[in-house]
Amino acid sequence: MSNPDLYGVLGRFEHPDALLEAIAELRKAGHSRLEAFSPYPVEGLSRALGERSRWLTVAALVGALLTALATYGMIWYSAVIDYPYVVGGKPLHSWPPFLLLAFVLAILAAVLVALVGMLMGNRLPRLYHPAFNVAAFSRASDDGFFILIRLERNPEDVERLRRRLDDLHALDIQEVPA
Known part of the structure; x- marks a missing residue:
């Protein structure tokens, strides 16, 4: 039985393609709490993780429109109501x-x-993440492609996750303490 104070299981892959294939297989198997780390942007990684960012453009548009209306209203109030001063006709x-x-x-x-x-x-700035406690994770900014599977149920899943990452050809598999 594993330590119940575990955050998850971390696997390192050699290439970004292997990382994308592993994410696809894990998502097919029903794992939804996945995090990926790579030294450079990998095309299709956010799509493979199932992340969507449609709300950001709507939020920027709403913020712009509200600011424009508030600014126009403030200027109109100051020029027409509060201080009506005719300049140059x-x-x-x-x-x-x-x-x-x-x-x-x-x-x-x-x-x-x-x-x-x-x-x-x-989720920036991220000053601390449990994966920082794993010594091999320092390669994430150099040449390592990592996938972190957060524990969803009970600590007994750790061995099953280790075997699954081994089947997906992970080079290094480590447990991440909480």
Whole structure:
């Protein structure tokens, strides 16, 4: 019987293609709590893990529109209601300059919402992860392609997961303490 204080099982693969094949096989087997680590971006990895990021563009659009409306309203209120001052014979509600500032701040808001959303979606900054406790994990930033299977049920699954990763031709298989 294994230690009940385990986070999961970590397997190292030689190539990104082997990592993608292992993820596909594990997902077919019903494993949904998978994490992958590689030294460089691997095309198709997020799709293989089943991750979708459709909410980020909608959030950026909503943030931009709300900021544009708030900016336009603030400028309109200050120029028409709060301090109505006629400059050069222009009407109080001169919308072209109002739109310029609203547009610029809308773009700024969209970029900031996208940045914060990207950081939240990627769970960054990640100052600690249980995989950092495994000595071989230092190769994840050099030449190692790792898959971490988080324990879903009971600690007895560890041996079954080790055998499964061995069947998928993992080079190194280690238990990750919590």
